[in-house]
Amino acid sequence: MQTNIPMNAPVPVRRKAGVRERKALFYGLLFTAPAVLGFILFTAGPMIASFVLSLTDYNVFKESVSFIGFDNYARLFSGQDESFYRSLGVTFYFVVLRVPACIIISFIIALLLNMNIKARALFRTIIYLPSIVPAVASAMIWMWLLNPDLGLINMMLKWLHLPTSDWIFSEKSVIPSIVLTTLWGIGGTVIIFLAGLSGIPKQYYEAVDVDGGGWYHKLRHITIPMVTPTIFFNAVMTIISSFQVFNEAYILTQGGPNDKSLFFVFYLWRTAFRDTEMGYASALAWVLFVIILAFTFLVFRSSKSWVHYEGGGPS
Amino acid sequence: MRESRLKLGAGYVALGVISLLFIIPFIWLIRSSLMDLSQIFVMPPEWIPHPFHWDNYKRALTSLPFGTYFVNTLVIVASVLIGTVLTSTISAFGFSRIRWKGRDAVFAVLLSSMMLPGAVTLIPSFLGWKELGFYDTYYPLIVPSFFGGGIFNIFLLRQFYMGIPKDFDEAAVVDGAGYFQIYWRIILPLSRSAVIVVALFTFLGTWNDFMGPLIYLKSDSRFTLALGLQMFQGSYSAQWDLLMAASAVVILPCVVIFLLGQRYFLEGITLTGLKG
Numbered sequence: 213m214q215t216n217i218p219m220n221a222p223v224p225v226r227r228k229a230g231v232r233e234r235k236a237l238f239y240g241l242l243f244t245a246p247a248v249l250g251f252i253l254f255t256a257g258p259m260i261a262s263f264v265l266s267l268t269d270y271n272v273f274k275e276s277v278s279f280i281g282f283d284n285y286a287r288l289f290s291g292q293d294e295s296f297y298r299s300l301g302v303t304f305y306f307v308v309l310r311v312p313a314c315i316i317i318s319f320i321i322a323l324l325l326n327m328n329i330k331a332r333a334l335f336r337t338i339i340y341l342p343s344i345v346p347a348v349a350s351a352m353i354w355m356w357l358l359n360p361d362l363g364l365i366n367m368m369l370k371w372l373h374l375p376t377s378d379w380i381f382s383e384k385s386v387i388p389s390i391v392l393t394t395l396w397g398i399g400g401t402v403i404i405f406l407a408g409l410s411g412i413p414k415q416y417y418e419a420v421d422v423d424g425g426g427w428y429h430k431l432r433h434i435t436i437p438m439v440t441p442t443i444f445f446n447a448v449m450t451i452i453s454s455f456q457v458f459n460e461a462y463i464l465t466q467g468g469p470n471d472k473s474l475f476f477v478f479y480l481w482r483t484a485f486r487d488t489e490m491g492y493a494s495a496l497a498w499v500l501f502v503i504i505l506a507f508t509f510l511v512f513r514s515s516k517s518w519v520h521y522e523g524g525g526p527s
Numbered sequence: 528m529r530e531s532r533l534k535l536g537a538g539y540v541a542l543g544v545i546s547l548l549f550i551i552p553f554i555w556l557i558r559s560s561l562m563d564l565s566q567i568f569v570m571p572p573e574w575i576p577h578p579f580h581w582d583n584y585k586r587a588l589t590s591l592p593f594g595t596y597f598v599n600t601l602v603i604v605a606s607v608l609i610g611t612v613l614t615s616t617i618s619a620f621g622f623s624r625i626r627w628k629g630r631d632a633v634f635a636v637l638l639s640s641m642m643l644p645g646a647v648t649l650i651p652s653f654l655g656w657k658e659l660g661f662y663d664t665y666y667p668l669i670v671p672s673f674f675g676g677g678i679f680n681i682f683l684l685r686q687f688y689m690g691i692p693k694d695f696d697e698a699a700v701v702d703g704a705g706y707f708q709i710y711w712r713i714i715l716p717l718s719r720s721a722v723i724v725v726a727l728f729t730f731l732g733t734w735n736d737f738m739g740p741l742i743y744l745k746s747d748s749r750f751t752l753a754l755g756l757q758m759f760q761g762s763y764s765a766q767w768d769l770l771m772a773a774s775a776v777v778i779l780p781c782v783v784i785f786l787l788g789q790r791y792f793l794e795g796i797t798l799t800g801l802k803g
Contacts, residue, residue: 236627239706243621244630246614247637247681250674254652255640261651321545327538337789338546341553344781346735348753349774352760353552356559356767362568364555371571396552400796407797427534456644459737463757477646484650485742497647504644 266494273488284495296496298471299479302387306475307454310391314450315443318398322405323435336406340399347459354393355380355464380464383472390460390473401446408442409435440519448511455504476500556778560584560771567767580768587772590763595748596755599665600734603751606669607733611676612726616718618675619684620710624696634685637678645738653742663745668736672729680725683795687721688714724795727788731781752777 241248266284270277288296321339325332342350357364358379366376379389416434425433461467461478480500484493554574559567560583561576588594622634656667675681691714699709715722740751750758756777763769785792 233628236625240621240625240627240630243625243706243710244618244633245621246673247618247622247675247678248633250614250671251637251640251678253674254671255643255648258648258651258655259643261655262647265651265654321542324538324542324545327535329535329538329542335542335546336793337786339549340792341782341785342549344731344785345778346753346756346781347737348735348756348760349777352756352770352774353556355760356771357552357555359767362767364551364572367570367572396549403793403796452642452644456646462737462741463760477644480646480649481738481742484653490650490654494650497644497650500644501647504642508642 262494262497265491266498268491270491270494271489277491280491284492285499287492288495288499295471295474295479299474299476302472302474303455303457303476305387306391306457307451309388310394310454311447311450313391313395314398314401315446317395318401318446319405319439319443321398321402322409323431325402325406326409336403339402343397343399345397348463350393350396351460351463354396358389358393380473381469383469386465386469386473390457390464393460393464394457401450404446405439405442408439412438437520441521444511444515444519448508451507451511452504455500455507556771556775559767560775562768564766564768583768583772584776587759587769588776590769591755591759591773592748593752593755593773593776596750596752599749600751600753603665603668604730604733606665607672608726608729610669610672610674611680611729612722613676614673615676615680615684615725616715616722617710619681619688620706620714622681623685623688624691624709624714625706638682641678641682649742656743662743663749664743665749667743668733668739676725676729680729683725684718684721687718691717720791720794723788723791727784727791728795730784734781 267279267281268277269280269283287293291297325336325339329335345353358366360366360376360378360381363379365379369376377385377389380386412435416438417430420430420434456477457475458477458481461473461475462481465473467474467478467482476496477500480493480496483489483496558574558576561579561581562573562583563576563578563580566573566577622630652667656662661667695713695717696709699713704712735753736751737753737757740754741757744750744754747758756773759773760770
């Protein structure tokens with residue numbers, strides 16, 4: 213931290229500093245006003261409103277709104293709403309499958325890109341490119357690739373005399389198939405890993421060379437510990453985004469077949485905008501919020517035991 | 528780090544295979560978009576269209592008012608870009624180059640909203656815009672960008688601004704410049720590359736947005752490209768030649784923008800990820 217003493221302040225420092233401070237406060241608030249107002253209007257306000265709504269039976273088609281306390285939450289957890297449990301199960305399954313797959317695969321790709329190779333820029337571009345494709349277009353491409361009768365993937369499998377699959381059209385394989393389509397867009401995660409890897413000082417590896425350690429030693433004792441902060445960052449981001457998957461459910465499957473891809477946010481959307489049960493849907497939103505908060509908190513808590521920050525504790 | 532020849536060779540092979548897997552969907556898209564339906568379904572798959580059916584693009588683009596969707600999307604994207612670039616740079620300046628009481632606490636509160644699932648604010652926001660009579664207009668999609676343009680962008684710009692030496696401002700203050708002049712004449716020109724990063728991400732995010740238009744727009748004539756493409760899929764479900772042609776058209780501007788600004792993209796992602 214720099215000291216707060218103005219460089220060319222004349223003798224009565226105190227009074228001048230007070231005026232200066234007030235001026236800074238005024239301009240500080242003025243400059244940040246758009247962001248602060250935006251936070252109040254589009255984040256904090258709606259968040260509180262959403263909680264209040266979750267305590268009502270607000271339905272767009274009903275004229276009257278009444279306060280029903282925690283009835284929506286009681287209904288959620290009473291077991292009558294099978295779709296709620298289904299959507300929770302589907303979403304957890306997706307998160308459990310996608311987060312490790314995404315982290316491990318992007319880490320491996322980043323390790324390969326970090327080797328002393330030529331044409332790194334070209335490989336990097338190719339791997340990043342799919343992540344800029346609009347979700348709708350990407351869903352369209354995958355629907356065609358995964359088409360059970362005429363899609364490329366099954367055609368190739370048949371050609372190689374391997375078993376084919378119904379992919380997104382079968383109850384069993386729909387979630388793994390959607391995970392597969394999202395792995396096409398892991399470029400951003402790869403780039404963040406690559407940045408983390410390139411920050412590891414070369415001397416560390418040279419030390420292992422001197423000791424006669426091989427690549428496994430380098431990976432196990434230098435690379436992985438050194439990139440744990442990046443793994444942590446990517447894990448948190450991937451968990452948060454995986455819990456909120458919507459586009460894939462809406463465009464690829466509409467929650468089907470037989471509700472086997474009824475993602476939580478898709479169910480929320482259906483409740484709010486098809487069934488117009490805004491109160492109940494708001495309760496769903498708050499449940500999701502608490503789940504994500506809990507998961508993020510758990511990852512943060514666990515990070516103390518496996519994330520290594522250079523120079524000691526987390527900054 | 529030096530690597531053995533064998534290891535390097537294995538690396539090239541692995542990267543080659545992975546790159547191929549990542550690029551095949553694009554090739555399949557382009558190839559299908561230029562083929563006759565009869566050739567699309569040939570087994571084993573053919574990769575080169577024969578003959579090239581460029582008219583697929585014409586048929587796809589004229590079967591729905593894609594021109595209107597394109598203009599709609601451009602209007603939204605351009606407005607959001609203006610709002611975001613203007614207000615995120617001003618806010619980031621206030622959070623980094625002015626030292627005021629409570630600044631970092633306020634910023635921390637704002638930053639915490641990055642963890643907030645969009646679903647929590649979705650319903651009240653929708654009801655609010657509807658109440659104001661702005662359902663089926665572009666206001667709900669544009670106006671929020673004029674209020675800071677998203678905390679992610681402010682965070683990114685703030686990181687960048689904090690790296691600019693303090694002497695620059697102090698020299699300007701000696702010359703009698705106020706905060707607005709410092710912002711406009713010193714910080715903004717110095718942070719050109721960060722502003723480009725923000726603009727690029729904003730362009731892609733808005734162009735690709737699906738849920739926003741889905742919820743707020745009702746009339747066909749107001750649809751965006753993403754929404755139009757989804758509707759197109761509903762009515763032409765088995766016509767993969769036309770579907771792929773329409774998808775390719777929606778993707779193309781993103782690819783062009785990415786290739787033009789690639790350097791900035793990589794810089795931007797790195798800038799946000801490193802602090803993790």
